[in-house]
Amino acid sequence: MTTLLGLSGSLRKAATNRKLLREAARLFGPCTYVEADLQMPLYDGDLEQAEGVIPQAATLAEQIATADAVLISTPEYNKGPSGVLKNALDWISRAEGNPWAGKPVAVMSSAAGRAGGERAQLILRTYMVPFRPRLLMGPEVHLAAAQNQFDEDGHLTGEMYIKDLTALMENLRAEISR
Numbered sequence: 001m002t003t004l005l006g007l008s009g010s011l012r013k014a015a016t017n018r019k020l021l022r023e024a025a026r027l028f029g030p031c032t033y034v035e036a037d038l039q040m041p042l043y044d045g046d047l048e049q050a051e052g053v054i055p056q057a058a059t060l061a062e063q064i065a066t067a068d069a070v071l072i073s074t075p076e077y078n079k080g081p082s083g084v085l086k087n088a089l090d091w092i093s094r095a096e097g098n099p100w101a102g103k104p105v106a107v108m109s110s111a112a113g114r115a116g117g118e119r120a121q122l123i124l125r126t127y128m129v130p131f132r133p134r135l136l137m138g139p140e141v142h143l144a145a146a147q148n149q150f151d152e153d154g155h156l157t158g159e160m161y162i163k164d165l166t167a168l169m170e171n172l173r174a175e176i177s178r
Helices: 015-026 045-051 056-064 083-092 118-131 159-177
Strands: 002-008 033-037 069-074 104-110
Touching: 002 015, 015 033, 015 069, 015 104, 015 159, 033 069, 045 083, 045 118, 056 069, 056 083, 069 118, 104 118
Parallel strands: 002 033, 002 069, 069 104
Antiparallel strands: none
16 A cells, blocks of 8 residues: 655644645545654754764654655745744755655645745745655645635535645656556
């Protein structure tokens, strides 16, 4: 069975980015979905020198390496991705090897504003370039006014978003098969 790893740029349990990742996995179809834990200390070169790559980052790098594909969803904070997500990417970059190389990755965003995290997603895509994943180019999913887009079961309600997220997951399935 296909294993999808989800990285949410928001740590809140009820975050719309977590909901969006779970919806993506549901719309992907039969799969094992694992949500990564991005709770880790800020990257600190002195800490790394003293202790090596922290266990949380080593675990995350291993999860990326063994997953068939990775889903990333970011909120937009001050016109960019969250610090939580950037910090995790910085720590992963310090792990042995490059777990991202050639890995199919689908990026999406969920935000309270009317642009749905579009700027954050664009910047996140540039963050991913040095890792050399197989980054899907679309369709882009920018979930605007995200707090109003899910029903009580956590499912998307807007037809446009469901259509785009379904198409993105179909593209991811095809990319995994490549």
